Each structure stands twice: as structure tokens, then as C-alpha cells.
Amino acid sequence: MKQYNFDEIIERRGTDCVKYDGMAEAFGGKQGLIPLWVADMDFATPDFIVEALKRRCEHPIFGYTFANDAYYESILSWLEYKYEWKAERAWLTYIPGIVKGIAFALQCFTRPGDRVIIQPPVYHPFRLVPEAMEREVVYNPLKLINGRYEMDFAQLEEIIDPRCKILILSNPHNPGGVVWSRETLARLASICAKHHILVLSDEIHAELTYPPFRHYPFASVSDEAARSSISFMAPSKTFNIAGIVSSYAIVPDDKLRTTFFRFLEAGEFNAGTIFAYEATTAAYTQGAEWLQQMRAYVMDNVRYVNTYLQQHIPQIKAYLPEASFLVWLDCRDLNLPQEELVKLFTDRAGLALNDGSMFGPGGEGHMRLNVGCPRSTLEKAMSALEKVFNQK
Numbered sequence: 001m002k003q004y005n006f007d008e009i010i011e012r013r014g015t016d017c018v019k020y021d022g023m024a025e026a027f028g029g030k031q032g033l034i035p036l037w038v039a040d041m042d043f044a045t046p047d048f049i050v051e052a053l054k055r056r057c058e059h060p061i062f063g064y065t066f067a068n069d070a071y072y073e074s075i076l077s078w079l080e081y082k083y084e085w086k087a088e089r090a091w092l093t094y095i096p097g098i099v100k101g102i103a104f105a106l107q108c109f110t111r112p113g114d115r116v117i118i119q120p121p122v123y124h125p126f127r128l129v130p131e132a133m134e135r136e137v138v139y140n141p142l143k144l145i146n147g148r149y150e151m152d153f154a155q156l157e158e159i160i161d162p163r164c165k166i167l168i169l170s171n172p173h174n175p176g177g178v179v180w181s182r183e184t185l186a187r188l189a190s191i192c193a194k195h196h197i198l199v200l201s202d203e204i205h206a207e208l209t210y211p212p213f214r215h216y217p218f219a220s221v222s223d224e225a226a227r228s229s230i231s232f233m234a235p236s237k238t239f240n241i242a243g244i245v246s247s248y249a250i251v252p253d254d255k256l257r258t259t260f261f262r263f264l265e266a267g268e269f270n271a272g273t274i275f276a277y278e279a280t281t282a283a284y285t286q287g288a289e290w291l292q293q294m295r296a297y298v299m300d301n302v303r304y305v306n307t308y309l310q311q312h313i314p315q316i317k318a319y320l321p322e323a324s325f326l327v328w329l330d331c332r333d334l335n336l337p338q339e340e341l342v343k344l345f346t347d348r349a350g351l352a353l354n355d356g357s358m359f360g361p362g363g364e365g366h367m368r369l370n371v372g373c374p375r376s377t378l379e380k381a382m383s384a385l386e387k388v389f390n391q392k
């Protein structure tokens with residue numbers, strides 16, 4: 001069995017990647033920070049995907065191309081293999097990115113002034129996209145119970161009114177790293193179905209769920225969930241191909257699907273690219289072993305950070321992610337105003353993390369650390385952070 005090398009340092013500077021080449025602009029012109037922010041990984045995209053793309057490049061014409069049977073079958077088999085979920089081919093469509101998919105659904109199913117519920121602290125485009133479209137964002141903040149986030153159903157029932165049309169769900173949750181249980185998702189589905197609220201379930205981090213946790217596709221948990229949701233999935237985070245733009249939506253309900261697919265069709269938003277189809281098919285037909293090895297490596301990175309913090313910087317606590325390569329750090333014991341907290345990481349430690357406050361209420365006092373990188377990068381980062389505390 002092939003052993004993949006996740007320790008390899010690959011120079012990404014000079015590829016126009018946001019994480020490195022866009023860092024100075026995002027961090028006030030600061031140079032030389034260690035990039036631990038944008039949610040892609042510093043591992044090589046697996047060889048079987050690169051080979052598939054190269055093979056396609058051997059043909060010299062890149063004309064209009066449709067999604068073939070192998071593409072659909074690869075997705076359906078993967079969903080069954082990973083989640084024991086038998087989706088149907090007719091429910092699937094390519095979409096050019098999950099954030100764009102959410103934006104399309106907002107345009108298709110809501111009007112300006114309609115309300116959209118989100119559960120902060122949560123992935124910031126869930127707030128930014130509806131707001132930019134003049135939809136009103138309503139918060140149903142997560143509750144922290146014994147260091148783990150839970151949904152607040154009582155508060156959800158209180159805030160729902162007839163203007164609430166959509167709830168955007170992060171399943172699993174970014175940045176909190178929570179894998180939602182089947183019961184939680186079914187309860188959410190039942191409340192939303194009762195109030196005719198469409199759930200947009202963003203499942204981009206699902207494939208990187210750590211056993212014994214188990215990911216449940218939202219639409220698979222109950223009939224109500226299937227009837228009242230659009231799910232968004234992608235191989236992009238898992239196989240490190242975000243720049244290829246290869247996502248898909250799954251809509252089991254006939255009526256919702258007809259409306260949504262007609263909208264997508266009208267703007268040809270469902271027309272994928274050659275490389276998206278090739279990369280997705282390769283990932284889902286050949287990717288299981290690579291994913292297992294990558295997941296084990298990233299989990300070790302999580303353990304490394306957690307142990308390091310416990311031993312050297314106990315004022316900062318890591319929530320152990322149940323999925324994804326993103327580690328949410330609780331820095332509230334430092335008692336710093338958010339601006340000072342960000343400066344501590346950026347100016348004093350030389351690290352580029354995501355400022356927790358960008359994820360909305362509940363994000364203050366937190367930072368988000370991306371551990372999808374070689375261990376040696378994390379070792380440098382942790383040691384730089386520790387120095388800040390030793391110098392105090």
C-alpha cells in the first residue's frame with residue numbers, strides 16, 4: 001500500500017494562492033507570518049487526481065464538456081460508502097462552489113427583506129452573503145455546554161417568525177468542529193419543516209470526520225429533512241482542490257429541485273468545468289486510502305497542538321475538532337480585547353490565524369487555527385507562540 005508523505009514542505013509562494021500570496025494584504029501588509037488561516041491544506045493534492053488531470057491535458061482540445069456517467073456514479077457510490085446514504089442521480093447537480101450554491105439558493109427562494117437564520121459562531125459567508133443580498137440575518141447562537149457547542153432549539157423557536165425563510169447549517173460545524181448527531185439534525189429538521197423554513201446544509205467538511213464520530217447528511221436523517229433541504233457537498237476541502245471549484249448540490253424533494261434546478265439552468269450555473277468533473281471522479285473512485293492516511297496525520301496534528309497548549313500555554317484551550325482540519329482556540333482566559341488578542345498572534349508571535357470575531361457572536365475571545373500542514377510548520381508556530389508567553 002502506498003504511503004503518502006504529509007511531512008513534505010512544498011513551496012506555495014508564487015502560485016497566487018490566497019493563503020501565502022494573499023496573506024500580506026489580509027494582514028495589514030505584514031510579511032513573513034506563518035500562514036495558518038485560509039481553509040486549504042499545505043499537502044500535495046493526491047497523485048491520482050493530478051494524474052487524471054494530466055491525462056485529460058494530453059488531449060489538445062478543451063471544449064464544452066458535460067458531466068458523464070462516471071462523474072455521477074462516483075458521487076453516488078462515495079455517498080453510500082461514506083454515509084450509507086443512497087442518493088439518486090436525479091437529485092444531483094454540479095455547482096461552482098458552495099458559497100455560490102448558497103447564494104443561488106438565497107436568490108431563488110427568498111426576496112430582499114426575508115429573514116435567514118444562522119447559528120454563530122459560524123463560517124462568515126453565512127452572514128455576509130445574505131446581508132449583501134439585503135436579506136436580514138437572524139442569529140440562533142450555539143450554546144457552549146461543557147466545552148462543546150450545542151444548538152439552542154428553545155431560542156430557535158422563539159426567533160422564528162413568518163419572515164424566516166431559510167436556515168443555513170454548517171454540518172459539520174465550522175469553526176466549532178462539531179459533528180451533529182442524527183437526533184440533533186432530525187430535531188432541527190422537524191422545527192424547520194413545521195415553519196416552512198428551507199435548510200441549506202453545508203457539508204463541505206463532512207469527509208474529514210474523525211471516528212468514532214459519524215457524519216449524517218442532513219437530508220438523510222428524516223423524511224422532513226429530505227423534504228425541506230438542499231445539501232451542498234464537495235471533494236474540495238478533503239482532497240485539497242479548492243482552486244478547481246468542484247462542488248455539487250443534492251435536492252431530494254421534487255418540488256424544491258424543480259425550482260432550484262430551473263434557476264441554475266437558466267443562468268447555466270450548473271455547467272461544470274472539465275477539470276472539476278475529472279478531479280471529482282478521480283477523488284471519489286481512488287481517494288479512500290489517501291483520505292484515511294491524511295485524516296490520521298491531521299488528527300495527530302490536532303493532538304500535537306492540544307498537548308502543546310496544555311503543557312506550555314494552558315491559558316489557550318483547543319476544542320478537539322470532531323471533523324475538519326480547523327482547530328478552534330478558546331483564548332478567553334487571556335482576558336484580552338479582541339484587537340489585542342489578534343495582535344498577540346500576528347504581531348508578537350508572527351502567526352496568521354483567523355480572528356474568531358469574524359465568525360460572529362460567540363467568536364470573540366477565540367482564534368481559528370488551520371492544522372492542515374506539515375507537523376514542522378506547527379512546531380514552529382507553537383514555539384513562536386510560547387515565546388510570547390515566556391517573554392511576558
Ligand SMILES: Cc1ncc(COP(=O)(O)O)c(C=O)c1O
Binds near residue numbers: 174242
Ligand atoms: C463551511 C464552509 N463552507 C464553504 C466553504 C467554501 O466553499 P467553496 O469554496 O466551495 O465556496 C468553506 C471554506 O472554508 C467552509 O469552511
